[in-house]
Amino acid sequence: MKLSRPVSWFLLAFGVWSWFVWTTFVRNLWKDGSGLAFDDAGDPTAYFWVHLLLAGTSLVLGTTIGVIGLRGLRALRDERRNA
Numbered sequence: 076m077k078l079s080r081p082v083s084w085f086l087l088a089f090g091v092w093s094w095f096v097w098t099t100f101v102r103n104l105w106k107d108g109s110g111l112a113f114d115d116a117g118d119p120t121a122y123f124w125v126h127l128l129l130a131g132t133s134l135v136l137g138t139t140i141g142v143i144g145l146r147g148l149r150a151l152r153d154e155r156r157n158a
Contacts, residue, residue: 083147090141097130097137104130 078086104112104126112123 077150078144078147080148080151083144083151086140086144087148088144090137090139090144093133093137093141097133101127101130 104123107113107123112120112126114120
């Protein structure tokens, strides 16, 4: 399968955006003082674990999508050099 340049850039940008959004979310989740993420004793709640799992999964998927975009751009660059 061959990706176009705009699609490759979109996938790469999506991967970078995913890392920006989810690392910010995890940082804010870790510092949460509202009582959602940590109970009164300071122990993580189910809310914390579910959202941490969601963030981890999204980071893995964002990384995978970004790598696909990067590989698409490299393939287009190599194709242009060999033409």
